Amino acid sequence: xxxxxKKRMSSEDPIMDHNNNSNEEDNEGRVEVDYDGMxxxxxxxxxxxxxxxxxxxxxxxxxxxxxxxxxxxxxxxSKLRWRLLPIHATCVFRSPLSLMDVLLQAYPEGxxxxxxxxxxxxxxxxxxxxxxxxxxxxxxAFPAALKSQxxxxxxPIDLVQNSNSQNKESVxxxxxxxxxxxxxxxxxxxxxxxxxxxxxxxxxxxxxxxxxxxxxSLQQHNTHTQQPPGEREVDxxxxxxxxxxxLKKDWTAAASRSKSHPQEAATxxxxxxxxxxxRFLPLHKACVLQPPAELVEQxxxxxxxxxxxxxxxxxxxxxxxxxxxxxxxxxAALLHANTKGSQQKDTEGRLALHYxxxxxxxxxxxxxxxxxxxxxxxxxxxxxxxxxxxxxxxKSSDGVIEAxxxxxPRGAQSKDDQGRLALHxxxRKQASERTIRTLLKVYPRSAQIKDDQDKLPxxxxxxxxxxxxxxxxxxxxxxxTMNTGTAASESIVQLLLETYPESVNVKNGxxxxxxxxxxxxxxxxxxSIIQILVDFNKAYNKDKALLGLTASSMAGGENxxxxxxxxxxxxxxxxxxxxxxxSKTGREMKLQLRRSxxxxxxxxxxxxxxAS
Numbered sequence: 314x315x316x317x318x319k320k321r322m323s324s325e326d327p328i329m330d331h332n333n334n335s336n337e338e339d340n341e342g343r344v345e346v347d348y349d350g351m352x353x354x355x356x357x358x359x360x361x362x363x364x365x366x367x368x369x370x371x372x373x374x375x376x377x378x379x380x381x382x383x384x385x386x387x388x389x390x391s392k393l394r395w396r397l398l399p400i401h402a403t404c405v406f407r408s409p410l411s412l413m414d415v416l417l418q419a420y421p422e423g424x425x426x427x428x429x430x431x432x433x434x435x436x437x438x439x440x441x442x443x444x445x446x447x448x449x450x451x452x453x454a455f456p457a458a459l460k461s462q463x464x465x466x467x468x469p470i471d472l473v474q475n476s477n478s479q480n481k482e483s484v485x486x487x488x489x490x491x492x493x494x495x496x497x498x499x500x501x502x503x504x505x506x507x508x509x510x511x512x513x514x515x516x517x518x519x520x521x522x523x524x525x526x527x528x529x530s531l532q533q534h535n536t537h538t539q540q541p542p543g544e545r546e547v548d549x550x551x552x553x554x555x556x557x558x559x560l561k562k563d564w565t566a567a568a569s570r571s572k573s574h575p576q577e578a579a580t581x582x583x584x585x586x587x588x589x590x591x592r593f594l595p596l597h598k599a600c601v602l603q604p605p606a607e608l609v610e611q612x613x614x615x616x617x618x619x620x621x622x623x624x625x626x627x628x629x630x631x632x633x634x635x636x637x638x639x640x641x642x643x644x645a646a647l648l649h650a651n652t653k654g655s656q657q658k659d660t661e662g663r664l665a666l667h668y669x670x671x672x673x674x675x676x677x678x679x680x681x682x683x684x685x686x687x688x689x690x691x692x693x694x695x696x697x698x699x700x701x702x703x704x705x706x707x708k709s710s711d712g713v714i715e716a717x718x719x720x721x722p723r724g725a726q727s728k729d730d731q732g733r734l735a736l737h738x739x740x741r742k743q744a745s746e747r748t749i750r751t752l753l754k755v756y757p758r759s760a761q762i763k764d765d766q767d768k769l770p771x772x773x774x775x776x777x778x779x780x781x782x783x784x785x786x787x788x789x790x791x792x793x794t795m796n797t798g799t800a801a802s803e804s805i806v807q808l809l810l811e812t813y814p815e816s817v818n819v820k821n822g823x824x825x826x827x828x829x830x831x832x833x834x835x836x837x838x839x840x841s842i843i844q845i846l847v848d849f850n851k852a853y854n855k856d857k858a859l860l861g862l863t864a865s866s867m868a869g870g871e872n873x874x875x876x877x878x879x880x881x882x883x884x885x886x887x888x889x890x891x892x893x894x895x896s897k898t899g900r901e902m903k904l905q906l907r908r909s910x911x912x913x914x915x916x917x918x919x920x921x922x923x924a925s
Contacts, residue, residue: 344376345396348384353377359402359412367408368415371399375419383429396429404437407731409696410446410661417454424454431464439469442478442765444696444730445487446661452491459492478765480697480730544622545576546592549584553577556595562602568611571595575615593624600633606642613650620650627659635665641677648685655686662695670704676712679704683720690720697730705738711747714739718755725756732765740774746805753812760813767822771809775827775846778802779836806842810849817850 346352352360355377358367371378383396397405400416400423416423427433432440435451435458448469452458462468467475473485547553555577558567571578577595584591596612596619609630613620620630631647631654633639648654658664666682666689679700683690693699701717701724714735717724725735736752736759753760763769810817820826828846831839902919 344379345381345383348382349387352382353380353399355380355399356382356397356402359399359406359408362406362408364409364412367399367403368412371412371415371419378416378419378423393429398423398426398428398434400424400426400434401428401432401437404434404443404447404451405441407441407443408447410444410450413447413450417450421454424451424458427463433458433461433463433469435469436461436463436467436472439472439484440476442476442480442730443484445480445484446695448473448484449487449491452488456491456495459488459495478730479728479732483695544579544581544618546581546583549582552582553580553595556580556582556598559595559599559602559604562604564605564608567595567599568608571611571615578612578615578619591625594619594622594630596620596622596630597624597628597633600630600639600643600647601637603637603639604643606640606646609643609646613646617650620647620654626661627657629654629657629665631655631657631665632659632663632668635668635674635678635682636672638672638674639678641675641681644678644681648681652685655682655689658692658694662693664689664692664694664700666690666692666700667694667698667703670700670709670713670717671707673707673709674713676710676716679709679713680716683716687720690717690724691727693727693729697728699724699727699729699735701725701727701735702729702733702738705735705744705748705752706742708742708744711745711751714744714748715751718751722755725752725759728762728764732763734759734762734764734770736760736770737764737768737773740770740805740809741777743774743777743802746801746808749805750808753808757812760809760816763819763821767820769813769816769819769821769827771806771813771816771819771827772821772825772830774802774805774809775831775839775842776834778806778831778842779834779838803841803845806845807849810845814849814853817846817853 348356353374355367355370355374358370378399381396381398382402384394386392386394398420400413400420403412403416424434428437433451433455435448435455438448438451452469458469460468463472470485470488473481473488478484553574555567555570555574558570579594581592581594582598594616596609596616599608599612623629624633629647629651631644631651634643634647655665664682664686666679666686669678669682690700699717701714704713704717728734734756736749736756739748739752760770816827818826821830825833828843828850831843831846898919905918
């Protein structure tokens with residue numbers, strides 16, 4: 314399916330061709346495609362859990378966001394098996410909040426649509442253990458969902474209560490708070506969750522994107538932080554000269570302007586966004602554009618409080634710098650100006666350290682943030698993820714992983730809201746052998762732990778091993794790279810098996826062992842790994858059989874000894890009975906000697922008793 318998906322994505326022909334017989338329009342005017350015929354590229358990307366690809370596709374092909382995908386019984390096409398929108402699928406496959414935001418931007422009404430089981434997206438999100446951010450985003454998009462029941466009469470909060478998700482209490486508490494706000498009429502607008510596409514507003518140089526916004530609407534911006542003395546605001550149309558210079562990356566002129574007009578460094582630019590107004594200082598914008606440290610230092614000199622100023626998402630300039638890959642010198646300047654900046658979270662519960670790990674920052678940057686706030690390594694975001702989870706999910710360098718584990722080895726034992734350890738993420742993203750060995754060394758038992766889909770790290774590694782051995786071209790260099798990748802994959806599979814031998818027979822939530830999962834991929838590049846699994850399984854079963862015989866032999870010898878012990882026990886019991894009788898006879902003889910003076914008669918009676 315993946316090869317076909319790439320072919321379709323590279324094609325210039327739109328998937329939603331209404332002349333194509335695979336696309337049908339139902340009585341309600343909804344466009345629907347057949348899963349077994351040709352699902353949309355967007356749905357396929359979601360199913361593959363390619364979140365970045367799905368976000369890009371939803372932005373470029375918004376019609377696919379509104380397209381239903383259904384599956385019918387092969388033997389009877391009139392019988393429907395299921396019908397979903399992409400937004401339903403993201404809740405089933407537990408996508409990140411960023412993709413949910415993109416889908417709602419493209420099709421806000423999607424939050425109100427029910428699937429074939431009468432379930433809203435929020436029902437599915439609550440049932441499948443979605444993060445607090447995802448659930449609240451869906452509720453903000455459709456508050457009436459609070460009282461909406463599925464076909465079994467279950468409310469969203471009922472589904473949360475019945476789930477096995479680790480973030481159940483956090484989500485349930487958030488829903489109750491949301492209910493109270495709705496009931497009291499104090500519900501605040503949802504803070505803007507900027508997705509990669511929405512965040513491009515920060516780095517876009519398009520000066521005309523919001524020229525039609527009027528000043529009165531721009532003044533109704535989010536005010537979740539108090540405006541410090543000296544700060545002022547202007548709309549984007551009236552942005553300052555300093556801000557314009559920053560946009561142009563004219564660093565020398567911008568530094569000079571901030572020195573001569575320091576009030577412009579304290580001026581927020583406000584512009585219209587999807588969920589509300591965007592609000593940021595020239596310092597925030599500069600940190601987005603990877604500036605030289607000298608400019609950042611000059612902006613901080615002109616307005617020192619800028620390092621402590623938040624944008625509409627509670628992002629400090631430090632968050633911006635971490636997300637967009639600023640240099641170590643810039644990070645150091647921001648931390649020097651705001652020593653507690655590394656401890657502050659945004660509206661998604663993330664520190665700057667989370668974003669540095671999420672965006673593949675260098676070891677030096679991560680170490681700088683860890684030195685500023687070592688406890689940050691054990692701080693979870695709203696998806697229950699540590700910086701270590703994000704680093705492993707983005708295939709960060711060995712140095713970054715080791716720095717995070719050095720700061721807190723316990724991070725290797727911590728699960729995210731999907732029940733995954735760092736090792737699950739590392740195996741899913743085909744991390745280096747050194748990283749996987751390091752994680753196993755810190756927490757060997759991680760090879761035995763299943764996530765919420767009942768998958769071991771080995772399941773993930775086997776499923777995704779083909780990707781690491783797939784060269785882009787047929788050149789000799791890439792062939793060599795493929796061979797190296799294959800050897801590394803085989804070595805890691807062997808390592809995982811040796812760490813937890815029983816894993817070769819463990820089934821995931823779909824009933825697949827690692828070998829069965831590899832075979833289901835139907836990819837020749839996995840043949841060598843399948844052979845390793847087969848050989849290991851044979852050896853493991855042979856060892857188990859040998860251990861069984863040894864145990865049986867030991868059990869036979871043990872039975873013989875048990876019979877001997879029983880016989881001795883019986884003899885001891887008999888002796889105890891005899892001794893008790895002797896003792897009783899002695900007591901009687903002593904009593905008779907006291908009553909009779911005929912010692913001879915007493916001794917004769919004693920001898921008769923012993924003889925009997």
